[in-house]
Amino acid sequence: MAVPSRSLADDIRRRTDDELVGLVLARPDLARPAPADLTGLAARASTKASVQRAVEALDRGQLQVLEALVVAGDDASRESVRRLLGVAKRDEPRVRSTIDDLWRAALLWRSDGTHHVVRTVPEVLGRSIAGLGSPVRELRPSPGSDLSAIEDPQALADLLAAAPPTARAVLDKMAWGPPLGVLPTSGPGQTAVRWLLEHHLLVTVSVDRVALPREVGLALRGGRLHRHAELDAPELPARTVPSVDALAGGAASELLTQIDEVAEAWGAEAPRVLRAGGVSVRDLRRTSELLDADTARTGFLVELMYAAHLLADDGEVVPVWAPTPELDDWSSSEAGHRWATLASAWLRMTRAPHLVGHRTPGASGVANALGPDIQWPPVRAIRRDVLAELEGLPRGSAPTAEDVTRRLLWRRPLRSGAVLGEAVAAVLREAEWLGMTGRGALSDPGRTLLVPVHPSSATRVPHQGDSATPGLETAAAAMSAQLPQPVDHVLLQADLTAVAPGPLVGSLAAFMRLAADVESRGGATVYRFTNESVRRALDAGWSAAHLLDTLRRSSRTPVPQPLEYLVSDVARRHGRTRVGGGAAYIRSDDEATLEAMLAARDLAPLLLRRIAPTVLVSQANPAVVTDALHDAGFAPVTESPDGSVVVAETRRRRARTRRTAAVAVSPVDEPYTRSLVTGLRAAEEAADARRVEEEQREGPHIPVTDPVVTLALLRDAAADRHGVWIGVTDRHGGRTRELIHPRRIEGGQVRATDAAGHEKSYSIHRITGATLDPTTPAVE
Structure with a gap:
């Protein structure tokens, strides 16, 4: 007849290898670092930190059953749990399966058909379980009270x-x-x-x-813990929406275009890094105006670029946020791969872009994009949970944010409802911007990107550039089929606008960004030519003839006469005035233009002075003079000392990519876990053999145990009034063996009585190992 288990350690030792594998997969923190043996595994499974993680992973049904087991006490049975939950007899199989789940997760241990809650579970749940107070004996009414x-x-x-x-x-x-x-x-x-x-x-x-x-x-309450037992997840209603993948492709195309525009703008004029980290509100607002987007979307874009290593702090004496060299490789890759890289980075990132512009706990002000206050690791798990809910629905099904929040609150009942609701709404919004969803339904490219690991986990995110994860390349191919094909032409119109009927090919897109301003976005992008945009192209070295010739070749419609007039007029005035070094000089064959400069009130700070009919001088830097003349409506160009025109090339600043060194860590998957369990079983058998040999020679074997294991064993022994053999080192490094009965563990000290009945105090750091005394019976 089998001896009943006396503790969680006994219970774990008697589990099969498959049951141990299931335990470690359900609680992967038990495998990091790998315990020495099964006793160490059991001790770690009962620590408060590990139990806290396990309890936080329970759904509402499992949590309610666990609370019922705690309230029922050590004599808990399925029937008593069912009565506390207030469920009908027909629900008993569901209660039984939930209790089995809790046992598999080592939150319970079994003995003689009864279930015992691990000792640290009530500490994690707190004093008020399900809104109930403590038992009357623990409340300590007045002495002598008849209870x-x-x-x-x-x-x-x-x-x-x-x-x-x-x-x-x-x-x-x-x-x-x-x-x-x-x-x-x-x-x-x-x-x-x-x-x-x-x-x-x-x-x-x-x-x-x-x-x-x-x-x-x-x-x-009528013997019930809760008003309503919620053993099963609530239904997730969803509406059916059409054209999900096409809408996702359009959103992804717009995202890629805006990423290119941010990279172009920040590569030319990189914003400063704030002293506390992040980018200033002014710089973010300026970028929002460039993109014609709100600051929430702009914050999401720059955070996404940062997560994908396309943007970084350049680390200079005066640091700025600049694109990284990886941006150039990313920009030259196929559009579907570019999207898959960004989507994968979004799934992995532990930053929460929706917090930009909001006050976060512990922050003195609002959180800035790219700042430290945006770091919030729980958001990654929330993304995974939201996408898992969408993945479980039929294709084309879109639930509301409120229904998803209600479902996730059942799956993770210990989360704050208000915080979770805000995060779920943000995740769904960002997934829509990214093209993971279309009209709230998971797209096929997004579904393909989610790679399952094993039944106990929802999804795994493939790492960027990881050739061993086919999900990334498959998702890239799936999105490529949905992205609008790039076009190599525009349609010029008489009102000085050009319509791009789709995303432009790279060289034409760069030209249009240089020579025109974006007026509106959508399925077709509208560009507008202005004096400033044409002058911008001329400043970059384009001639009027080259500019008009490129427009003719790139347009399916003739170049309108107003556009020719605009280019010719700006080109006629462009370069008429030239700025050089001196400090600075201004020369022009048009004396009237120089007279206008001298009379201009806005140019007074330059202290212009005529030294010849066609020459003015200033003490200001030539670049300052050029900018001031531009602002005043003139169109000067800069010339070199030999009199040739200096073409103002756009500087493309690049930041060094900064990554933390990758540490090779084996994932806690089934192959690793089976290997771990095999090693734990062998270590346990070897320890048993040594224990028998040592007991025959000099008494119980005292293994060298991890401090966490030692503390857990001593606490259990104190609660059960069980004897413990310990190894203790003295001041000179010598080791002695003592049999003690722990009474209290606090402040790094163990108060106990020794074999002679004397009370002693032992420092935890001097105890090298501990093992239960086999001759001391467990106290029931």
């Missing part, structure tokens, strides 16, 4: 039935929580509370506070 009427269900029911109406009204208000109340100082409430205190239906916990005992709360 039999509270602890006996029938006597408690009779007492509640005999309660005065005012007293019963007080109890009904506290029945569903919170279990704490304030003592009234006068009125009928004071009399009612006095009666409740006299009959121990309420217990004072401070000078002005009272608590409702758990037994009373359960009786008032």
Whole structure:
């Protein structure tokens, strides 16, 4: 006959290899770093930090069952759990399967058909479980109080039935929580509370506070923990939308175009890095105006570029945000691959662009794009959960943000509803901008990008450039089929505009950005030619003839006469005035133009002075003079010392790519976990053999254990009043063996009694290892 398990460690040792693999896959933190043996695995599984992670991963149904097991105590059975949940007999299989899930996750251990909650679970859940207070004995009423009427269900029911109406009204208000109340100082409430205190239906916990005992709360609720048991996930209603992939392709095309425009603008004039990190509100607003987009979308774009390593702090003495060399390789790749790179970076990033412009906890002001306050690692898990919900729906199905939030609150009930709702709405909005979704439904390219790992995890995000993950290349091919094909022409119109009927090929797109300004975006982009845009092209070295010739070759319609006049007029005035070094000189054959400059009030700071009929001089820098003349409406060009025109080339600034060194870490997947379990089983068997040999020679074997394992074992021994053999080092490095009975562990010290009954104190850092004394019986 098998000896029943006495602890979680015993339970884990008796699990099969498949069950151990399932445990580690469900709680991967147990494998990092790898424990020495199964005893170490069990000790780590019972630590508060690990249990906290496991509890946070529970859905609402699992959490409710776990709470019922904690309230039921050590004698918990499926029937008692079912009664506490208030579910019908037909729901017992669902309760049973949920208890099995909790056991597989090592939040429970079994012994003789009963279930025992791991000791640290109540600490993680807190004192008020499901809105109930502590048991009446733990509330410590006055000494000598007769609590039999509270602890006996029938006597408690009779007492509640005999309660005065005012007293019963007080109890009904506290029945569903919170279990704490304030003592009234006068009125009928004071009399009612006095009666409740006299009959121990309420217990004072401070000078002005009272608590409702758990037994009373359960009786008032009819023996149920919750108003409604929610063992199953709520339905996720969704509407059917058409043309999902086409809309996703259009959004992806617009995203790629805007990324190119940000890279072009920031490569020419990179914004400064703020002292606290990030980009200033003014620079972000200027970029928003360039893109004709709101700051929320612009913040998303620059954060996405940063996550994809296309943008970085250049690390100079006066640092700026500049494109990286990787941008050039990315820009030259196929459009579908460019999109897949960005989408993969979005799925991996731990930054939350929706926080840009909002106040974050601990920040002195609003969060800036690319700043440290945008870092929020939980957003990556929220993206994964949202996309997993969309992936589970039929193709073309789009739920609302509210329904997705309600579903995720069931899956992760310990999350804040307000924070989660805001994050879900942001994730759905960003997925739409990115082309992962179309009209709220997951697109086929987005679905392809999500690569499953194993049944216990939702999705895995492929790493950029990882050839071992086919999801990236497959998603790139899927999006390429949906992206609008680039066009190599525009349609020039008589109102000085040009219409691009689709995304332009690279060289034509760069030319149009130089010679014209974007007026509107959409399926077709409208560009407008102005004096400033034509002058910008001439400043870059284009001649009027070359400019008009390029427009003729690139347009399916003739060059309108107004556009020819505009180019010719700007070119006629362009370069008429020349600026050179001196400090600076201005020369022009048109004396009237020089007279206008001397009379211009805006140019007074330049302190212009005529030294010849066709020459002016200034003490200002030539670049400053040129900019001032541009601002005043003149069209000068800069000339070199030999009199030739200097072409103002756009400087393309590039920042060095800064990445943290990659650390090769094996993923906690099934092959790794099976190898780990095989090693743990072998280590346990070897430890058992050494233990038997050492016990025969000199007593129980004391292994060298991890401090976390040692603390967990000592706490369990103190709770069970179990003897423990420990190895202790003295000041000289010598090691001794002692049998102790731990009483209290706090402040890095263990208070215990030794084998002779003397009370001693041991420093945790001097204990090299510990093992339970096999001769000490467990206390039931």
